[in-house]
Amino acid sequence: xxxxxxxxxxxxxxxxxxxxxxxxxxxxxxxxxxxxxxxxxxxxxxxxxxxxxxxxxxxxxxxxxxxxxxxxxxxxxxxxxxxxxxxxxxxxxxxxxxxxxxxxxxxxxxxxxxxxxxxxxxxxxxxxxxxxxxxxxxxxxxxxxxxxxxxxxxxxxxxxxxxxxxxxxxxxxxxxxxxxxxxxxxxxxxxxxxxxxxxxxxxxxxxxxxxxxxxxxxxxxxxxxxxxxxxxxxxxxxxxxxxxxxxxxxxxxxxxxxxxxxxxxxxxxxxxxxxxxxxxxxxxxxxxxxxxxxxxxxxxxxxxxxxxxx
Amino acid sequence: xxxxxxxxxxxxxxxxxxxxxxxxxxxxxxxxxxxxxxxxxxxxxxxxxxxxxxxxxxxxxxxxxxxxxxxxxxxxxxxxxxxxxxxxxxxxxxxxxxxxxxxxxxxxxxxxxxxxxxxxxxxxxxxxxxxxxxxxxxxxxxxxxxxxxxxxxxxxxxxxxxxxxxxxxxxxxxxxxxxxxxxxxxxxxxxxxxxxxxxxxxxxxxxxxxxxxxxxxxxxxxxxxxxxxxxxxxxxxxxxxxxxxxxxxxxxxxxxxxxxxxxxxxxxxxxxxxxxxxxxxxxxxxxxxxxxxxxxxxxxxxxxxxxxxxxxxxxxxxxxxxxxxxxxxxxxxxxxxxxxxxxxxxxxxxxxxxxxxxxxxxxxxxxxxxxxx
Numbered sequence: 001x002x003x004x005x006x007x008x009x010x011x012x013x014x015x016x017x018x019x020x021x022x023x024x025x026x027x028x029x030x031x032x033x034x035x036x037x038x039x040x041x042x043x044x045x046x047x048x049x050x051x052x053x054x055x056x057x058x059x060x061x062x063x064x065x066x067x068x069x070x071x072x073x074x075x076x077x078x079x080x081x082x083x084x085x086x087x088x089x090x091x092x093x094x095x096x097x098x099x100x101x102x103x104x105x106x107x108x109x110x111x112x113x114x115x116x117x118x119x120x121x122x123x124x125x126x127x128x129x130x131x132x133x134x135x136x137x138x139x140x141x142x143x144x145x146x147x148x149x150x151x152x153x154x155x156x157x158x159x160x161x162x163x164x165x166x167x168x169x170x171x172x173x174x175x176x177x178x179x180x181x182x183x184x185x186x187x188x189x190x191x192x193x194x195x196x197x198x199x200x201x202x203x204x205x206x207x208x209x210x211x212x213x214x215x216x217x218x219x220x221x222x223x224x225x226x227x228x229x230x231x232x233x234x235x236x237x238x239x240x241x242x243x244x245x246x247x248x249x250x251x252x253x254x255x256x257x258x259x260x261x262x263x264x265x266x267x268x269x270x271x272x273x274x275x276x277x278x279x280x281x282x283x284x285x286x287x288x289x290x291x292x293x294x295x296x297x298x299x300x301x302x303x304x305x306x307x308x309x310x
Numbered sequence: 311x312x313x314x315x316x317x318x319x320x321x322x323x324x325x326x327x328x329x330x331x332x333x334x335x336x337x338x339x340x341x342x343x344x345x346x347x348x349x350x351x352x353x354x355x356x357x358x359x360x361x362x363x364x365x366x367x368x369x370x371x372x373x374x375x376x377x378x379x380x381x382x383x384x385x386x387x388x389x390x391x392x393x394x395x396x397x398x399x400x401x402x403x404x405x406x407x408x409x410x411x412x413x414x415x416x417x418x419x420x421x422x423x424x425x426x427x428x429x430x431x432x433x434x435x436x437x438x439x440x441x442x443x444x445x446x447x448x449x450x451x452x453x454x455x456x457x458x459x460x461x462x463x464x465x466x467x468x469x470x471x472x473x474x475x476x477x478x479x480x481x482x483x484x485x486x487x488x489x490x491x492x493x494x495x496x497x498x499x500x501x502x503x504x505x506x507x508x509x510x511x512x513x514x515x516x517x518x519x520x521x522x523x524x525x526x527x528x529x530x531x532x533x534x535x536x537x538x539x540x541x542x543x544x545x546x547x548x549x550x551x552x553x554x555x556x557x558x559x560x561x562x563x564x565x566x567x568x569x570x571x572x573x574x575x576x577x578x579x580x581x582x583x584x585x586x587x588x589x590x591x592x593x594x595x596x597x598x599x600x601x602x603x604x605x606x607x608x609x610x611x612x613x614x615x616x617x618x619x620x621x622x623x624x625x626x627x628x629x630x631x632x633x634x635x636x637x638x639x640x641x642x643x644x645x646x647x648x649x650x651x652x653x654x655x656x657x658x659x660x661x662x663x664x665x666x667x668x669x670x671x672x673x674x675x676x677x678x679x680x681x682x683x
Contacts, residue, residue: 152554257539258540271397
């Protein structure tokens with residue numbers, strides 16, 4: 001309505017004013033209005049994410065000597081990332097730990113999601129909330145709780161000793177890669193339960209009835225109907241856990257011990273006591289590229305696989 | 311605005327949608343603005359000086375005269391290692407007073423982030439032991455960059471009941487193959503590198519040579535196979551020693567004092583090669599927002615009250631000679647201290663300031679060793 005009023009107000013031989021033209025362009029362009037609605041988010045993304053990321057990429061081409069950073073373009077950092085064995089070893093260790101962690105999380109989350117999706121009929125929301133309840137406490141607190149459970153004189157060791165199963169406390173429980181996998185698997189479980197639950201919930205129940213009618217037992221119908229149809233959730237969950245845990249730093253620092261240190265701990269040291277921000281940036285960028293590549297390959301393979309099943 | 315009345319109006323549909331939106335945005339705006347409005351109420355802690363110090367020193371007993379004067383403690387911020395602290399300040403974190411140790415002072419000064427202290431504003435300065443501030447690179451035209459506060463040793467705390475000592479106490483205890491997986495080490499090269507150098511018999515004036523570097527790195531690599539955990543967090547080491555998970559750990563004086571007070575059978579070793587001695591102190595940021603309060607804070611750290619807390623609770627030495635007068639010789643002996651502090655200072659190995667290149671080199675080498683390379 002305001003548009004036509006504005007049009008009626010202008011004389012045909014008179015060119016509309018600058019402001020008027022902008023206004024008209026704006027009200028006609030749907031994209032512009034869309035961007036305006038998005039603008040707070042876009043602004044935050046640009047200032048808080050893109051600019052710092054750009055600075056980091058830029059810095060990874062600089063070099064540090066002593067307190068000074070030389071800003072001439074150089075690939076030295078990337079060369080040392082590619083050449084020094086410590087970086088590769090830590091990267092591979094991070095990938096292996098996160099891989100184990102993603103598999104372990106999905107394995108423990110699947111039964112929980114399955115139970116709620118198929119065997120809970122009333123108050124499903126309450127069940128879901130109860131399952132995510134541990135995640136209402138701080139991440140750090142949960143890591144410390146695991147420290148108490150896995151510790152040398154911890155809950156698990158004292159329990160096993162009082163039962164008489166072991167004579168000496170098990171030392172691999174804490175300060176080891178195992179401890180990192182256990183802690184991360186618990187910390188990220190909610191991120192696996194929810195996508196798996198959603199994909200299980202979406203399964204058409206009549207397919208299961210049909211499978212039963214055609215003579216499949218519960219086990220066969222699970223492997224032939226339920227599992228393949230829930231794969232999208234499983235795949236999403238694996239990826240959702242793998243990507244953030246590769247870069248986790250707190251958990252390995254607290255329960256990892258000398259053999260459980262991951263790439264992120266080294267990156268943190270670069271920005272802290274090792275005082276080499278450019279190399280730290282190069283490490284972060286390289287890791288990001290590698291994780292992206294792995295994620296892409298993973299998505300491509302699973303898509304082929306799911307396509308074949310379907 | 312009477313909320314009940316407004317709610318009633320909404321229920322009775324007396325409030326138009328436009329009016330309701332207006333009301334909501336008023337609530338939103340006042341929520342957003344409320345932190346600004348209450349600035350005055352929150353202003354109190356901001357007015358105090360900020361003390362950027364080691365974790366564990368953020369204790370009101372350490373700054374009592376300051377609290378007596380201003381009614382509130384300074385703002386504490388903590389770090390786990392002084393390299394980490396310097397990196398943060400170089401990245402733009404402005405504090406009033408920070409807490410480096412002597413070997414770091416020349417490098418900290420070189421960053422141009424710090425200023426000398428005005429000793430005329432420090433009432434306790436005349437009592438400070440001169441051998442603690444006449445250190446390499448510390449004095450500029452008679453004014454100190456770092457006012458020495460605490461000093462102590464890095465040595466071995468070991469369980470007297472679990473560690474079977476053969477011969478005299480020595481740094482070799484941390485390289486004892488019998489205790490594989492039961493040894494704890496401090497994660498910062500600032501301690502571990504120097505202690506390994508003492509064990510290798512390297513004179514600190516030669517610590518930066520290539521030969522010494524290789525020797526120390528080899529020793530630390532040999533040790534890594536025995537280490538259960540590397541940590542900056544002394545509490546972790548203390549708990550592990552108390553539970554028997556560790557039988558020996560590299561610690562500062564305070565861990566042994568704390569564990570003894572809890573009845574754990576431990577001893578702070580006096581290694582035959584000498585313990586690593588350090589002195590740490592207060593350095594003032596050149597852009598300190600509260601210069602006067604910063605001086606009062608430094609003065610509080612130099613006070614006899616601060617000394618009493620350092621000596622009694624932590625077993626550290628203090629820079630104020632008068633602090634030792636509050637204790638009997640027996641009390642000091644029990645803490646491993648002496649009424650004549652220079653005795654201890656001379657018996658130990660004092661860290662020598664090094665270049666930034668050296669610090670970076672040992673830090674990266676030690677990171678690699680910790681990661682298993």
